[in-house]
Amino acid sequence: MQGRALEANVLGAGPRTLLIIAGIHGTEPAGGPLVRRFERELRAAPERLRDVTLVLVPELNPDGLAAGTRTNARGVDLNRNWPARNFTSTERHGGDPLTEPETRFLADLLERHRPVLVLSFHQPLACVDYDGPAELIAERVARASNLPVKKLGARPGSLGAYVGEDLGVPILTLELPANAQRSSEEDLWRRYGALLWQALDEAFALDPRPAI
Numbered sequence: 433m434q435g436r437a438l439e440a441n442v443l444g445a446g447p448r449t450l451l452i453i454a455g456i457h458g459t460e461p462a463g464g465p466l467v468r469r470f471e472r473e474l475r476a477a478p479e480r481l482r483d484v485t486l487v488l489v490p491e492l493n494p495d496g497l498a499a500g501t502r503t504n505a506r507g508v509d510l511n512r513n514w515p516a517r518n519f520t521s522t523e524r525h526g527g528d529p530l531t532e533p534e535t536r537f538l539a540d541l542l543e544r545h546r547p548v549l550v551l552s553f554h555q556p557l558a559c560v561d562y563d564g565p566a567e568l569i570a571e572r573v574a575r576a577s578n579l580p581v582k583k584l585g586a587r588p589g590s591l592g593a594y595v596g597e598d599l600g601v602p603i604l605t606l607e608l609p610a611n612a613q614r615s616s617e618e619d620l621w622r623r624y625g626a627l628l629w630q631a632l633d634e635a636f637a638l639d640p641r642p643a644i
């Protein structure tokens with residue numbers, strides 16, 4: 433990495449963890465401000481967390497976001513570098529799973545917090561995709577945001593393939609529209625804030641995951 437720190441912010445201490453990631457692809461910056469806004473809203477109203485621990489990663493690929501590249505500084509697509517059964521070894525996928533500091537950082541968070549639900553913000557497809565046992569969750573979250581549910585299929589070595597298909601943990605891929613980053617934070621929050629509140633309700637309704 434190019435000296436930029438990876439940041440994870442943890443709110444609450446409930447038995448169920450909701451993990452929200454943005455900016456795994458550096459050319460898809462719109463989710464980051466939404467995640468930061470959600471954090472501020474919850475710091476102002478912590479009672480809304482109830483029994484949920486929230487782990488927020490607003491920029492998983494800070495070097496890519498700074499450079500405007502999909503990949504990290506080493507040219508690896510961080511959403512193809514996961515130890516999923518469908519991992520394919522190419523230079524752009526990292527050669528092996530978890531070769532990158534960014535994916536290892538997130539893998540450590542997954543292991544430590546064992547989330548009941550994971551959300552990852554992308555662009556530009558304007559839909560809610562899901563992997564694992566998340567169909568109904570995806571429908572309710574999509575309804576809250578006026579985005580359609582679309583099953584795009586698990587990409588090789590993607591976070592969705594690993595978390596959803598292999599670990600069996602519900603994961604939503606939230607595809608915001610192409611130019612969403614041109615909207616103000618206020619505008620983004622007005623359109624997609626309800627989606628985040630709905631995801632928090634969904635996490636609260638899920639059984640806590642037992643420790644390994």
Ligand SMILES: [Zn+2]
Nearest residue numbers: 457460554555
């Ligand atoms: Zn993406």
